[in-house]
Amino acid sequence: MRDRVRGIEPDTGTGDTRARLITVLRAAPATTTQLAAALDLSINTVRSQLQRLERQGVVVRRSARLGPTKPAYVYALSPEAELRTSRLYVPFLTRLLHVLAGRLDPTEFDALMRETGRGLLPRPLPRGSLGERVAAAADLLNDFGGLATAAPEGRGYLIRSQGCPLAASTGAHPEACNAVESLLAEYIDAPVSKCCDRDERSRCCFEVRPRGTPARRRAPRR
Numbered sequence: 001m002r003d004r005v006r007g008i009e010p011d012t013g014t015g016d017t018r019a020r021l022i023t024v025l026r027a028a029p030a031t032t033t034q035l036a037a038a039l040d041l042s043i044n045t046v047r048s049q050l051q052r053l054e055r056q057g058v059v060v061r062r063s064a065r066l067g068p069t070k071p072a073y074v075y076a077l078s079p080e081a082e083l084r085t086s087r088l089y090v091p092f093l094t095r096l097l098h099v100l101a102g103r104l105d106p107t108e109f110d111a112l113m114r115e116t117g118r119g120l121l122p123r124p125l126p127r128g129s130l131g132e133r134v135a136a137a138a139d140l141l142n143d144f145g146g147l148a149t150a151a152p153e154g155r156g157y158l159i160r161s162q163g164c165p166l167a168a169s170t171g172a173h174p175e176a177c178n179a180v181e182s183l184l185a186e187y188i189d190a191p192v193s194k195c196c197d198r199d200e201r202s203r204c205c206f207e208v209r210p211r212g213t214p215a216r217r218r219a220p221r222r
Contacts, residue, residue, distance in 0.1 A: 017041065017049050022077065025059060026085065029076035050075055057081070090168050097173050110175050117179030121186050133188045134159065134208050140187060141165070141180075146204055156209035158195075159184070164202035171202065181206060 017039075024030060024038050036046045053059040058081045064074040083089070101109050126136035134150045134157040141148040141161055148161035169176040177194050185192040190208055197203040 017045065018053060021046070021049055021053065022058070022081070022085075025075060025077050026082075029062070029074045031064075031072050031074055033072075035075070094168050094172075097169055097176065101173055101175075106175075110178055113175045113179040114182040117181065117183035118186050120179070120183050125187060125189065130188070130190060130208070130210060131157065133190070137184050137188050137208075140184075141204065148204065153207065154209075155213055156207060159204070159206045159208065161204035164196070164204050167202045170196070170198075174198070177204075180204065184208070 020039050021035060024035060030038070032043055032046050032050065035041075035050075036043050039046070050059060050061075054061060054075075057078055059075050060078045061073050061075055064072060077085075100112065104112065122140065126133045131150075131152070138148040138150040138159050141159065145163070145165040146161040147163050148159055150157050150159045152158075164170055166176045166180065174196075177196055181192050181194045184206055188208055190211060191213070193207045193209075195205040195207050197205060
């Protein structure tokens with residue numbers, strides 16, 4: 001049973017065991033004993049793999065009373081792991097953008113993207129100097145699946161990523177970048193302008209500047 005969850009680190013020799021555990025847990029939560037019986041594995045092997053999956057955030061452990069004996073632990077896939085197993089989110093949301101872009105005029109579509117970005121704003125907001133807030137914003141992009149770094153540039157900063165968390169959408173709808181631009185501006189509490197690279201592979205780029213500083217005329221590469 002090969003049903004791998006994207007985002008789980010590979011491990012030679014034990015990957016099949018973890019994948020089989022995930023497949024069983026997708027059907028229903030189970031105890032260590034139930035998993036060992038279903039997969040014909042030893043209790044120790046199952047327990048070791050569950051501990052690793054729990055550390056990775058793939059499974060969660062809950063107490064459950066299954067009878068008159070002492071409570072047992074029941075394992076289930078975490079909500080995040082459930083999301084990773086779906087292959088429908090990206091095509092569905094990409095298609096939704098196509099439909100919205102066709103029904104809204106460009107100004108409305110852009111406003112919708114920016115409102116969506118601001119709605120993703122995590123709490124609490126970072127504090128400290130502008131440089132510290134920019135560094136926190138780069139970490140936020142990494143949490144979203146980017147590979148971002150921040151560096152001083154002129155009187156401000158540049159946040160660059162070696163990829164784009166919205167690459168499936170920004171190729172056809174670059175307005176989706178405006179969602180991230182608006183999110184970062186709110187998160188950093190400073191003006192942010194996108195300067196993303198759009199060559200063979202989309203790469204995020206955002207210029208952050210102190211308030212009152214005009215944006216540099218930096219044309220995005222295509």
